[in-house]
Amino acid sequence: MKWHKILSAVSACALSVSLLAGCGNSSSSDSGSTDAAGTNDGGSKKVANGELNIAVFQGGYGREYWDQISDEFMKDHPGTKINITASPKIAELVRPKIVAGNPPDLMYIAGGDNLPILDGLIKDKALTDLSDIFNTDEGSGALKDKMLPGVLESRSMAPYGDGKIYLAPFNFGVLGLWYNKTLFDQKSIQTPKTWDELFAMNATAKDNGRALFTYQGLYPGYLDEVIIPSIYDLGGQKALDQFFDYDPEFWKSDVFKQVWGNIQKFANEDNGLMKGTVALNHTQAQTSFMQGKAMFIPNGTWFEDEMKDAPREEGFQFGFLGIPSFNSGSSVKAMSQIEQIVIPAKAKNPELAAEFLKYIYTDKSIKLNAEKSKAVMAVKDAADLAKPFISETTYNVYKAVDNGMELVNGTFKTVAKGSRYSPKDEVYKTISSLMNKQMTLDQYSDKMYKMYSEVSKELKDSAE
Amino acid sequence: MAACLIPGLIMFILFKLYPAMQVFYKSFFLWTGIGDKPKFIGLKNFVDMFHDDVFLLALRNTGFLIVVVPVFTLLIALVNASILTRTKLKEKGIYRTLFFFPSILSFVVIAILWSFIYHPTIGFLNSGMELLGLGEYAMAWLGDSRTVLWALAVTLIWQAAGYYMVIYMAGIDSISPDLYEAAGIDGATPFKQFIHITIPMLWEIIRITIIFSINGVLTISFVIVTIMTAGGPDRHSEVVMTYLYQQAFTNSNFGYAMAIGVFVFVFSVILSLISNKLTERGVS
Numbered sequence: 001m002k003w004h005k006i007l008s009a010v011s012a013c014a015l016s017v018s019l020l021a022g023c024g025n026s027s028s029s030d031s032g033s034t035d036a037a038g039t040n041d042g043g044s045k046k047v048a049n050g051e052l053n054i055a056v057f058q059g060g061y062g063r064e065y066w067d068q069i070s071d072e073f074m075k076d077h078p079g080t081k082i083n084i085t086a087s088p089k090i091a092e093l094v095r096p097k098i099v100a101g102n103p104p105d106l107m108y109i110a111g112g113d114n115l116p117i118l119d120g121l122i123k124d125k126a127l128t129d130l131s132d133i134f135n136t137d138e139g140s141g142a143l144k145d146k147m148l149p150g151v152l153e154s155r156s157m158a159p160y161g162d163g164k165i166y167l168a169p170f171n172f173g174v175l176g177l178w179y180n181k182t183l184f185d186q187k188s189i190q191t192p193k194t195w196d197e198l199f200a201m202n203a204t205a206k207d208n209g210r211a212l213f214t215y216q217g218l219y220p221g222y223l224d225e226v227i228i229p230s231i232y233d234l235g236g237q238k239a240l241d242q243f244f245d246y247d248p249e250f251w252k253s254d255v256f257k258q259v260w261g262n263i264q265k266f267a268n269e270d271n272g273l274m275k276g277t278v279a280l281n282h283t284q285a286q287t288s289f290m291q292g293k294a295m296f297i298p299n300g301t302w303f304e305d306e307m308k309d310a311p312r313e314e315g316f317q318f319g320f321l322g323i324p325s326f327n328s329g330s331s332v333k334a335m336s337q338i339e340q341i342v343i344p345a346k347a348k349n350p351e352l353a354a355e356f357l358k359y360i361y362t363d364k365s366i367k368l369n370a371e372k373s374k375a376v377m378a379v380k381d382a383a384d385l386a387k388p389f390i391s392e393t394t395y396n397v398y399k400a401v402d403n404g405m406e407l408v409n410g411t412f413k414t415v416a417k418g419s420r421y422s423p424k425d426e427v428y429k430t431i432s433s434l435m436n437k438q439m440t441l442d443q444y445s446d447k448m449y450k451m452y453s454e455v456s457k458e459l460k461d462s463a464e
Numbered sequence: 465m466a467a468c469l470i471p472g473l474i475m476f477i478l479f480k481l482y483p484a485m486q487v488f489y490k491s492f493f494l495w496t497g498i499g500d501k502p503k504f505i506g507l508k509n510f511v512d513m514f515h516d517d518v519f520l521l522a523l524r525n526t527g528f529l530i531v532v533v534p535v536f537t538l539l540i541a542l543v544n545a546s547i548l549t550r551t552k553l554k555e556k557g558i559y560r561t562l563f564f565f566p567s568i569l570s571f572v573v574i575a576i577l578w579s580f581i582y583h584p585t586i587g588f589l590n591s592g593m594e595l596l597g598l599g600e601y602a603m604a605w606l607g608d609s610r611t612v613l614w615a616l617a618v619t620l621i622w623q624a625a626g627y628y629m630v631i632y633m634a635g636i637d638s639i640s641p642d643l644y645e646a647a648g649i650d651g652a653t654p655f656k657q658f659i660h661i662t663i664p665m666l667w668e669i670i671r672i673t674i675i676f677s678i679n680g681v682l683t684i685s686f687v688i689v690t691i692m693t694a695g696g697p698d699r700h701s702e703v704v705m706t707y708l709y710q711q712a713f714t715n716s717n718f719g720y721a722m723a724i725g726v727f728v729f730v731f732s733v734i735l736s737l738i739s740n741k742l743t744e745r746g747v748s
Contacts (some may be wrong), residue, residue: 098499120498120716217607218694276584277609278697284583346499352731367467418494418505420516422715432697437659438609 010449023138039280051081055094057339058304059111059120060088061171061373066108068368073359076255080352088328089199091117103344105353108170109341118167118340122159122414127166128343143361148172150379155244155411156338165372168357169339171369172378174320174397174407175225175300176334180292181319183208185307193332195262195324199269213266214274214294217283220428220435225298229323229333230259244410246423246459248452251445258326260434260441267435272461278435283310290316300337301397305374320397322405334400336407338378370412415455416462487729490722497718508740509723518660519724524704528613529685529703530735533620534677540625545632546658560633562736563626569747571623571684575691578619582606588745606693616701620690624680628673635669636662671743675736682732 063086069084085104088091091114097103098121109118115385121127133143134152144152147169152156184191187208192198198212205212216222232240235255242250250256266272276293277285286306289297292313299306303369304318322334341360343353359365363385366377369387374396381392383398401407412423430447433439491509492728493502502562513519544563548556566574582605590602639661647657663670686705689695695702695710704724712721 052599086637095498099497101499103499116714116716117498119714120496123716124500126499218696221694276604277605279582279584279693281579281694284579288585344499417496417500418717419719420512420518420711420715420717420720422710425710425714430698431611431698432607436608436697451721 006066049261050079050349050352051083052087052106052349052356053083053104054106054108054353054356055085055090056108057090057110057114058088060302062374065369065372068372069360069365070093071191072364073356074370076359077355088113088426090114098346101346102348103346105180105319105347105349106343106356108339108341108388110170111269118342119414121342121344122166123417126345128345128347128350128353129164130168130343130354131163133168138269141272143358146361146379148380148408151338151408154409155413156340156409159411159414159415167342169378170339170341170360171373171375172336172338172399176229176300176320176322177226177296177298177324177389178289179296179321180290180313181317182315184319186315191319191321192324194328195326198324200264201295202269202271208292208295210292211274211294212269212272213296214277214280214285214289215298216285217278217280217431217432217435220280220283220431221424222245222298223428223431224424225300225335226263227259228325228335228410229406229408230262230326231255232371232406233325233330233333234258237287240408245413246452246456248449248456251449251452256445257441260431260444263401263431264434267437273435278432285321287311291392292316296321300406301394304391304393318393320393322400322402331406333408335407336401338409389409413459416458418462419455419458421451421455421458423451423455435463477669487722487725490719491726493719493722495719496716497712497721498716502719505719509720510727511724512720515614515728518699518702519704519707521699522704522707525701525705526682526685526705529617529620530678532614533624533681534615534674536617537621537677538628538673540621541628541673542632542663542670543658544625546637546662548629549633549636550654550657550662560630564630565626566623567627567630569623571687572691572701574619574623575688578615578622579606579692582615600618606701607697609697611699612686612701613695616685616688616692619692620681620684623688624677625686628677631669632666633674634715635666639665667743667745671740674739674743678735678739679732682728 054066054070056063058294063084066086068083070084074082074300085093088111090109090111094107095117098117109115132148134147135142151169151172152165153163155161157169157187158165163442179191183189188202189201189204190197202212217253223232228240228243231243233244235253239245239250239253239255242253274285274288277294286297286299286303287310288294290307290310320334322332324332339356343350343357347353361377361379366379366382366385369375369377369381370389374386374390374394376382376386376390376394383395383402386398389397415421415423427448430439430444434441434444490502492504492506494505494508495502523658525550542561548559552561571576580586582590584590584604584607585600589605590599593599603611608629610680643661643665644657647661652660682705685703686709689706690709691704693701695706705728708721708724708728711717711724
């Protein structure tokens with residue numbers, strides 16, 4: 001009996017010691033290897049040798065592209081080694097590493113759950129300035145000329161408003177209203193070009209047994225796809241800047257009244273908003289739309305792929321409308337959304353990461369991305385390079401952009417550190433109360449005015 | 465032997481005590497929770513909390529759930545347990561299994577299940593009401609600020625009632641049948657027996673389950689709210705735990721989130737103490 005007790009005590013101690021030892025060991029060997037890689041970098045200038053750790057979002061596009069492009073890169077750059085971490089919840093995986101001061105060398109972060117970590121890194125000023133990568137001309141023209149116009153200048157890529165690029169564009173999506181193309185073709189319904197035309201279709205919608213509009217009720221954030229292009233349509237870049245830079249006066253402007261009035265009109269008009277919309281999550285609302293319960297719904301180019309297994313009404317075909325304009329003279333608009341790649345400021349091997357980033361923008365890579373991910377990169381003519389691999393619907397959406405559909409993009413200015421406000425949440429979540437008719441437009445504007453005043457005051461205080 | 469405790473103790477300190485201490489410590493800092501150096505700001509996070517309308521609304525919603533859910537859960541559990549043990553139902557075993565079933569389902573499954581029960585057009589609830597001719601009262605239960613908390617409360621009660629029922633059943637089984645027999649001979653109705661025998665004899669168990677239930681609501685509400693309503697419509701079903709998560713991980717406001725965490729901790733300890741004090745009785 002005694003022996004047994006002693007034995008268990010010894011083994012218990014051994015276990016705890018080995019646990020502690022295990023912790024110590026792994027961390028020290030980690031830093032050792034990265035140090036070695038670091039000194040290697042200094043030695044050879046041309047091709048930075050060493051190890052590259054990348055973290056990528058593995059969402060609807062999969063990870064195959066990343067596996068293959070890494071193989072290609074390693075082939076073209078002998079002596080390099082790329083380790084890939086891929087996950088749908090990539091932010092959760094990299095967060096502890098970033099906190100420990102040991103971030104990956106390059107990160108592709110996308111997907112709603114993951115994006116907040118980019119905001120955090122922006123707030124912390126913890127990203128590497130990538131301007132040189134885009135501005136340097138290595139013989140075949142500067143990389144920036146290859147990008148879609150306006151993208152690099154946008155706040156999504158240059159978050160501090162000083163023109164310096166901290167986030168590199170990757171895949172881009174086009175967002176706007178969708179409809180059932182078969183229905184429109186069969187009943188020879190004209191697609192609306194203006195909001196007046198769209199609201200005039202309410203009777204047609206009713207005749208076809210559906211409401212005019214629905215959206216992803218639990219996540220009113222989807223309404224930005226309607227709101228942002230509409231603001232731009234009415235007030236141009238000036239109004240959009242007011243909206244994104246927290247000018248409280250925006251909420252007293254005519255632009256606000258018209259754009260939000262439009263949204264409210266869906267709720268107020270008979271048959272305007274599909275019954276129960278506010279209580280539906282995105283999948284439920286989108287399924288209802290595809291089953292013919294509503295005529296229009298906002299969503300992005302991923303729509304077809306996202307809902308490929310969902311039930312639908314007979315003959316359903318995806319049709320992309322974009323966002324109608326307020327005046328018959330101006331063009332139909334749509335929102336663009338561009339995914340981002342970053343190199344953390346504390347990356348161990350930034351030179352090689354930069355090299356890899358440039359590699360991502362080569363034609364070979366763009367084609368590979370289209371083939372493996374069925375995605376279109378935010379570079380000129382990417383849609384045509386991707387044409388053999390993407391569906392006709394998707395191709396047509398991208399083509400519509402080339403044919404005069406105007407793309408609008410924007411991001412809220414990052415709030416002051418420690419601010420409890422998340423303006424995107426405040427602006428969009430409150431819309432549920434408008435839709436439920438529990439708030440008037442005036443009450444809404446008062447609430448937003450107050451929020452914007454406080455957020456801009458916080459920003460001013462923190463700058464001092 | 466004391467040495468055997470060491471591994472467990474180390475793990476407890478490392479994975480429970482140390483993180484918990486960190487929560488308290490970090491609540492005094494301005495920190496994004498990512499890469500920057502935390503900056504000491506004293507009690508500012510706590511002061512801010514009480515000027516934050518959303519937090520106060522979340523606190524109110526949580527308070528509603530903390531009051532409504534345990535009361536109904538425990539009442540239903542107690543009545544069901546009493547009926548199942550005190551009557552000679554043949555299907556006793558089946559009911560016990562059925563009522564206990566929700567407790568072994570994952571919270572995520574329960575939340576998805578109920579979000580389809582409440583679905584405004586194809587949902588079981590609204591369709592059922594239409595079938596009964598109550599169609600005019602059908603509504604988007606999760607989309608209306610007046611009903612959303614009640615709808616969530618029903619889900620939480622459904623989830624937990626079976627679990628507490630089983631606990632109470634075990635308790636009732638250990639009450640001496642002589643008591644009931646004597647009461648029966650004296651002419652006490654089953655209802656009187658329930659009030660004067662079952663409840664007093666189970667009192668200590670009930671006290672514990674009140675605290676369990678309150679803490680259960682605090683933690684489970686996070687999953688249920690996240691999946692079923694995302695805090696909507698317009699934050700009317702936001703609870704402190706979902707708000708804490710938002711501040712920590714979507715708003716990169718870690719210090720503030722930790723302050724909320726500390727508040728929730730203190731709040732639930734105080735609540736448990738109050739509940740313990742209120743239900744205290746002399747030894748019977």
